[in-house]
Amino acid sequence: MKIVVCLKQTPDTEATIKLTADKQGIEEQNIKWVMNPYDEYAVEQALRLKEKHGGETVVVCMGPDRVTEAMRTALAMGMDKGVHLKDDAFAHSDATGTAKALAAAIKPLSPDLILCGRQAIDWDMAQVPAILAELLDMPQVTVVAKMEMGADGKSAVCNRRIEGGEEVVEVKFPAVLTCDKGLNEPRYASLPGIMKAKKKEIKPLGLAESGLSANDVGKASSKVQILEYLPLPERPPGKVFKEQETPDMVKQVVKLLREEAKII
Amino acid sequence: MDFDLTDEQKAIRELARRFADEEIAPSAKERDEKEIFPDEILKKMGPLGFLGGPIPKEYGGAGLDYIAHAILTEEVGRACSSVRTTLSVHISLAQLTILKWGSEAQKKHWLPRLASGEILGCFGLTEPDTGSDAANQKTTALKKGDRWILNGAKMWISNAGKAELAIIFAQTDKSKGAKGLAAFLVERNTPGYSTRDIHGKLGMRSSNTGEIILEDCAVPAANLLGEVGQGFKVAMSGLDHGRYSVAAGSVGLIQACREASVAYAKERVQFGKPIAGFQLVQEMIARMRVSEDAARLLVYQAGHLKNRGRPDTIATCIAKYFSTEAAQQAAMDAIQVHGGYGYSNEYPVERYLRDARVATLYEGTSQIQQLIIGRHETGISAFV
Numbered sequence: 001m002k003i004v005v006c007l008k009q010t011p012d013t014e015a016t017i018k019l020t021a022d023k024q025g026i027e028e029q030n031i032k033w034v035m036n037p038y039d040e041y042a043v044e045q046a047l048r049l050k051e052k053h054g055g056e057t058v059v060v061c062m063g064p065d066r067v068t069e070a071m072r073t074a075l076a077m078g079m080d081k082g083v084h085l086k087d088d089a090f091a092h093s094d095a096t097g098t099a100k101a102l103a104a105a106i107k108p109l110s111p112d113l114i115l116c117g118r119q120a121i122d123w124d125m126a127q128v129p130a131i132l133a134e135l136l137d138m139p140q141v142t143v144v145a146k147m148e149m150g151a152d153g154k155s156a157v158c159n160r161r162i163e164g165g166e167e168v169v170e171v172k173f174p175a176v177l178t179c180d181k182g183l184n185e186p187r188y189a190s191l192p193g194i195m196k197a198k199k200k201e202i203k204p205l206g207l208a209e210s211g212l213s214a215n216d217v218g219k220a221s222s223k224v225q226i227l228e229y230l231p232l233p234e235r236p237p238g239k240v241f242k243e244q245e246t247p248d249m250v251k252q253v254v255k256l257l258r259e260e261a262k263i264i
Numbered sequence: 265m266d267f268d269l270t271d272e273q274k275a276i277r278e279l280a281r282r283f284a285d286e287e288i289a290p291s292a293k294e295r296d297e298k299e300i301f302p303d304e305i306l307k308k309m310g311p312l313g314f315l316g317g318p319i320p321k322e323y324g325g326a327g328l329d330y331i332a333h334a335i336l337t338e339e340v341g342r343a344c345s346s347v348r349t350t351l352s353v354h355i356s357l358a359q360l361t362i363l364k365w366g367s368e369a370q371k372k373h374w375l376p377r378l379a380s381g382e383i384l385g386c387f388g389l390t391e392p393d394t395g396s397d398a399a400n401q402k403t404t405a406l407k408k409g410d411r412w413i414l415n416g417a418k419m420w421i422s423n424a425g426k427a428e429l430a431i432i433f434a435q436t437d438k439s440k441g442a443k444g445l446a447a448f449l450v451e452r453n454t455p456g457y458s459t460r461d462i463h464g465k466l467g468m469r470s471s472n473t474g475e476i477i478l479e480d481c482a483v484p485a486a487n488l489l490g491e492v493g494q495g496f497k498v499a500m501s502g503l504d505h506g507r508y509s510v511a512a513g514s515v516g517l518i519q520a521c522r523e524a525s526v527a528y529a530k531e532r533v534q535f536g537k538p539i540a541g542f543q544l545v546q547e548m549i550a551r552m553r554v555s556e557d558a559a560r561l562l563v564y565q566a567g568h569l570k571n572r573g574r575p576d577t578i579a580t581c582i583a584k585y586f587s588t589e590a591a592q593q594a595a596m597d598a599i600q601v602h603g604g605y606g607y608s609n610e611y612p613v614e615r616y617l618r619d620a621r622v623a624t625l626y627e628g629t630s631q632i633q634q635l636i637i638g639r640h641e642t643g644i645s646a647f648v
Binding site: 069072073076188189190191192193194195197198 | 276314317336
């Protein structure tokens, strides 16, 4: 079977995010970029399916040159090859524009299965996989925490995480699945994997080759207009009680912990 | 000159850093306290290729260049020196020595098993009465038919209690002195071969150190490593690799000291401000950073020579001498930054100091490194 994994490169969860002066974006210098952590589950799932059922695994990613680092990580983990949607025209696409570009790259591959992370940890919108499924006219199952291949090899039974429990869904391929924590334990890339990854193909795909027009993607096509980004409010300074009788201070602290901090 | 790492070297740093943080560092304190050997960690490292990094692919290794090998060793050393020392011996002293001196048959037989982590290796040079004067081996090897009969004892051998394969150095003809030495590949299950673990070490407590006792150990002639008379050369080339690995591990240890000190100094408030804001604390942190960079560059310089196949003995001695001394100083400074808390095992810096201590002793003391460098500079040997 042919499995495509959609990848996004996101800032590391521990990166300190600073806004640009015009509040239209974040400072990208000095940020450590990583593979979106949820996408690791998608890569792992693709590799496990391939190891069990054979086939080919392709990683598709959109973004500037730096995103090839995340793609190489996926290739080092064992993915077979990559397609890199790389064109200034794709920059500042909204979820629809991004999904259109991914669909254009994925369609010629005719995959049996498309795996994505449940959401990217940067913008947290979880929209691209759903739009992608619509554009490719495929069924979608989101937030998959467990997946069993059907005996026919052309379907799967998936457990979705929902509020207070799980929903069990059967889906026929080709389909789009979004992967949640718990689906598997992503492997480390291996040293031989890293050495092999440098020889694996990452095919660049520009706007012209994608068959899309400049109106389909990028800022011009965006139906979402960012007005501004706001930083998180500064943490208020701690309150210090002193020079009072201890029982009085304890009472005040307990009151604040209960009513203001709401932690007891 | 190009100071940029390649994309692969960066990816290896990233992988090793993550593995070290997630799989090695969390258990380091407990393993140190209870003298637990890192069997579980080695089991996870094997499939990732960490146990045979610089060994060529044809012998089951990952085919890393020596700078990538140092990067991986640094990251492991940053998390836990005990795991790092286990690797230094297994990879650099055992495998790289077999790679250089082994026959094709020996390499094909042993390297894939060692590189995959199926078995561990060790290096039996030091003896109860033979340390720095390594040529003065008391262990004997006598040829009897198609076998060599080994008798003697090896002391302070890392991995001794865990290794299935030991490189044992022995004297074949006392009258020839250093020219009578030979190296042998000795399997653990050889009758007459036994080991005894050494407990109660100051540092590297999660690594295995022991004694090897050889009582009429009959080793097949095919297990001679190199030729009779080459034993001392085999040992010294092994140490060129071992010292390189120790130096790289020490770079990681200095980095760990710096990172712990910076984090603590920014949190700890005295006189109404974080102690990181005091000049005398910054002096110690700056010294750690400078010695970390200098040590790393010395290691990469030696690695560059190894990659080019050029003589690296002096560059490696310089890197080992500087890095291990600097690591000790960094660990002392790290405790000073931490104050009383650094003196307890609530923080990792006391372990860093205990672990750093042995690095100026093993694989050639700092004094031996100085004598090698001094001999190189003056042309006069001060050894004997």
